[in-house]
Amino acid sequence: MTDGERQLIDAARERLGPKAVVTDPSEIEPWATDWRGRVHGATPAILSPASTEEVAEIVRLAAELRVPLVPQGGNTGMAAGATPPADGSALLLSMRRMNRIRSISAENRLGVAEAGVVLATLHNAAHEVGMRFPLTLGARGSCTIGGLTSTNAGGTQVLKFGTMRSLVAGVEAVLPDGSVHSGLSGLKKDNRGYSLDQLLIGAEGTLGVITAVALRLVPAVAARAVAWAAVDSPERALDLLRFLEARTTSVEGFELVPQDSLHLVLKHIPGTRAPLSGEHKWHVLVEATTADVDQDVGAEIERLLGAALQQGIIGDAVLAANEAQAEAFWKLRDTISEAERAEGQTLAHDISVAVADMPRFIVEASTAVERRFPGVVASGFGHLGDGNIHFHVRAAAHAAPDWYEREGKEITRFVDDLVTAAGGSISAEHGIGQLKRDEFARLAPAGRIHALRAIKQALDPLGIMNPGKLAP
Amino acid sequence: MTDGERQLIDAARERLGPKAVVTDPSEIEPWATDWRGRVHGATPAILSPASTEEVAEIVRLAAELRVPLVPQGGNTGMAAGATPPADGSALLLSMRRMNRIRSISAENRLGVAEAGVVLATLHNAAHEVGMRFPLTLGARGSCTIGGLTSTNAGGTQVLKFGTMRSLVAGVEAVLPDGSVHSGLSGLKKDNRGYSLDQLLIGAEGTLGVITAVALRLVPAVAARAVAWAAVDSPERALDLLRFLEARTTSVEGFELVPQDSLHLVLKHIPGTRAPLSGEHKWHVLVEATTADVDQDVGAEIERLLGAALQQGIIGDAVLAANEAQAEAFWKLRDTISEAERAEGQTLAHDISVAVADMPRFIVEASTAVERRFPGVVASGFGHLGDGNIHFHVRAAAHAAPDWYEREGKEITRFVDDLVTAAGGSISAEHGIGQLKRDEFARLAPAGRIHALRAIKQALDPLGIMNPGKLAP
Numbered sequence: 001m002t003d004g005e006r007q008l009i010d011a012a013r014e015r016l017g018p019k020a021v022v023t024d025p026s027e028i029e030p031w032a033t034d035w036r037g038r039v040h041g042a043t044p045a046i047l048s049p050a051s052t053e054e055v056a057e058i059v060r061l062a063a064e065l066r067v068p069l070v071p072q073g074g075n076t077g078m079a080a081g082a083t084p085p086a087d088g089s090a091l092l093l094s095m096r097r098m099n100r101i102r103s104i105s106a107e108n109r110l111g112v113a114e115a116g117v118v119l120a121t122l123h124n125a126a127h128e129v130g131m132r133f134p135l136t137l138g139a140r141g142s143c144t145i146g147g148l149t150s151t152n153a154g155g156t157q158v159l160k161f162g163t164m165r166s167l168v169a170g171v172e173a174v175l176p177d178g179s180v181h182s183g184l185s186g187l188k189k190d191n192r193g194y195s196l197d198q199l200l201i202g203a204e205g206t207l208g209v210i211t212a213v214a215l216r217l218v219p220a221v222a223a224r225a226v227a228w229a230a231v232d233s234p235e236r237a238l239d240l241l242r243f244l245e246a247r248t249t250s251v252e253g254f255e256l257v258p259q260d261s262l263h264l265v266l267k268h269i270p271g272t273r274a275p276l277s278g279e280h281k282w283h284v285l286v287e288a289t290t291a292d293v294d295q296d297v298g299a300e301i302e303r304l305l306g307a308a309l310q311q312g313i314i315g316d317a318v319l320a321a322n323e324a325q326a327e328a329f330w331k332l333r334d335t336i337s338e339a340e341r342a343e344g345q346t347l348a349h350d351i352s353v354a355v356a357d358m359p360r361f362i363v364e365a366s367t368a369v370e371r372r373f374p375g376v377v378a379s380g381f382g383h384l385g386d387g388n389i390h391f392h393v394r395a396a397a398h399a400a401p402d403w404y405e406r407e408g409k410e411i412t413r414f415v416d417d418l419v420t421a422a423g424g425s426i427s428a429e430h431g432i433g434q435l436k437r438d439e440f441a442r443l444a445p446a447g448r449i450h451a452l453r454a455i456k457q458a459l460d461p462l463g464i465m466n467p468g469k470l471a472p
Numbered sequence: 473m474t475d476g477e478r479q480l481i482d483a484a485r486e487r488l489g490p491k492a493v494v495t496d497p498s499e500i501e502p503w504a505t506d507w508r509g510r511v512h513g514a515t516p517a518i519l520s521p522a523s524t525e526e527v528a529e530i531v532r533l534a535a536e537l538r539v540p541l542v543p544q545g546g547n548t549g550m551a552a553g554a555t556p557p558a559d560g561s562a563l564l565l566s567m568r569r570m571n572r573i574r575s576i577s578a579e580n581r582l583g584v585a586e587a588g589v590v591l592a593t594l595h596n597a598a599h600e601v602g603m604r605f606p607l608t609l610g611a612r613g614s615c616t617i618g619g620l621t622s623t624n625a626g627g628t629q630v631l632k633f634g635t636m637r638s639l640v641a642g643v644e645a646v647l648p649d650g651s652v653h654s655g656l657s658g659l660k661k662d663n664r665g666y667s668l669d670q671l672l673i674g675a676e677g678t679l680g681v682i683t684a685v686a687l688r689l690v691p692a693v694a695a696r697a698v699a700w701a702a703v704d705s706p707e708r709a710l711d712l713l714r715f716l717e718a719r720t721t722s723v724e725g726f727e728l729v730p731q732d733s734l735h736l737v738l739k740h741i742p743g744t745r746a747p748l749s750g751e752h753k754w755h756v757l758v759e760a761t762t763a764d765v766d767q768d769v770g771a772e773i774e775r776l777l778g779a780a781l782q783q784g785i786i787g788d789a790v791l792a793a794n795e796a797q798a799e800a801f802w803k804l805r806d807t808i809s810e811a812e813r814a815e816g817q818t819l820a821h822d823i824s825v826a827v828a829d830m831p832r833f834i835v836e837a838s839t840a841v842e843r844r845f846p847g848v849v850a851s852g853f854g855h856l857g858d859g860n861i862h863f864h865v866r867a868a869a870h871a872a873p874d875w876y877e878r879e880g881k882e883i884t885r886f887v888d889d890l891v892t893a894a895g896g897s898i899s900a901e902h903g904i905g906q907l908k909r910d911e912f913a914r915l916a917p918a919g920r921i922h923a924l925r926a927i928k929q930a931l932d933p934l935g936i937m938n939p940g941k942l943a944p
Contacts, residue, residue: 179922
């Protein structure tokens, strides 16, 4: 522990109270490790301010004492962006005590949540006023609004409502100099200079600490319909999406599932069964919703899938008969990663290309990877309508236990090169964090890296905000 | 002319060709004056590159020679953001020759337009592929995509589709170091660090030159309905909007018009007549559209207005019987500023507060201004649903001809103080440019000004991009 850290910890105890400072190593450990357990950091303390003013005080002190801070929400990030450096040179700034929903209004279609509010809590609060916050993802029971905003999170409803960037109406944050940026006024139009709100969204805590966020709400779901369809290829899956989008605005989930992934789920996840009989090469999960109680969205989707079947776009389809079956369909999609882990070692890549290019990319990239690394199985599943799939590479059946460590890096470089050649992104929704920093530095244009570094240096000249993340 | 300017002009003649360099003072003059004729700049030359590579070359040379550049599109800005300094110390960089629509696709719902494409040209191109670019404003025949993006323009359809920030899918720009930022890949998800796209939107050309923009398209309008309704107060007008929004998603224009403004239009604009008989205190223009050929949006709006009448929300209403009448209704709204000019001197303020606060703000601010400056007439009209109105103050009937110059600044300060006290923005959609710089500096929090200056300094350390604009 440095002298600065010791002084900051003492000052925090005094100003925030003893309960707001955790120094017991066993209590710290789970928060100093990323949630996939791959990156192990270390820190002498976790500080937990309970108000924006307390955050500002801590940041001002940290600047004065030159002690870096690592902001953290639910610690569910996929790129170790909230994991402190391994040398213990930074303190964790936990936002979990800032967990108030400051306001929520159906009339204004806005809610203001503090950074530590858990996504599921916000979902419930919106539901209680007859509205919905239309972004969700697997970690909804743990991830926080601050983390979701700082990583510009996506999820399974992006198709209709966009990522966090589209849903954030304003950001309150403590900047690295300890000043408070107040963007919560809920103005729909405000052209007073560069958008600090937009700069902070997706900045992974490297330009300041987000303390609260104004969020757009949409009318609550009156009814949903979930369907499962079989298609011959990713190209046909995209045809189906275009077909539906030209005829309805109710589709808000469209997930591609290869037969191989479904097969693993059926093999490893208890209580699962295939929605359709027979073998099919590819599958699509379609979710449609309506906020209109008079609209029969199930009948609409059934009719449209019938028409798509007649036109030869799909090979077969079934509508979930009830909520239990709808949940069962979603479970097939949501447990793919778990089933892969049960099967063996898997390398995950969260990538995007232009929507129109994705069908070809999936097929060509899988072929290229399997040819270059004999024995592995490559496949893509997920958010086809967003041009964003999880491109996973599984080890060969009898791969060595250290396959991931030994070959992972080379395979990832190969995949990232394919993505870059296709004009895509090596981080569609997970961010850069620590895990993608080297690849980002290798593949990004020099001008972009230069610009990001200049912005970081301008706003955080002392380098106290989340060191070692994002900008290479 | 400085040596640097002379060298840059010579080099531009050689690289871009003689036609791309204008030095004739009479040809320069209209572009060196802002379109409202209030700010007169000067420059020895206008340079007109025709490609991104040419822009990059000019910017690199300008950096080398330390010659500032003022990017300009259609020169229709409201804050003199594209007007060069009066001392001739900068060259105009006209983007009007970069006027290609690089691609447009109904299937991908995307168009890529170069910075100099005129908005009306894009409207037509979208229409030809059965789509629509859903942002429009009075200057549509002159304003350009680059300027619209650089000012985060709004307009009369923001209610449903948002400002440019919501409609831009990616930006290509030449940064001040001459490097090209390429954000046109059309990725729906891309979390590779700070969003330079979002930073450039609304930056008024102070952080780089936008050369092309990827834009979101929506399905073409199949039918529209335009209605005129009378209400007792702005509060009732907002009630009407809430009433409609709870029952339909088709409303995309909702403009508030005070009786006083309508009266001036009827008095000064030939061929206009009041849509409703009798005197009413306030009016609302409602536009609803649908992309669905089977939807009778006129009948829907008529039914909803009927219900609003029964509930006492509105006092009267009429649906435009045909397109000519719809245009006539819009003309009543669009000619308010013109009618005010015909009546006498007018001070315009483009301001916003939270939507829910706007009705009270209009009434209270008008009263406060009229009390503080006896004889003037204050009123607010425009985009009530966006919390954005044009708050205009008209001179007293027999005001001196120099009223605007003599009293304008004090009145504007008074209005801006009211807006700031209400948590609003002194620039809702027009930007800061030159005209609002002093007020922005006076009213913005110190931390914000510091952050904007730091970003400007970081990305444009030589100060060559649009000097004297935006960041105070």
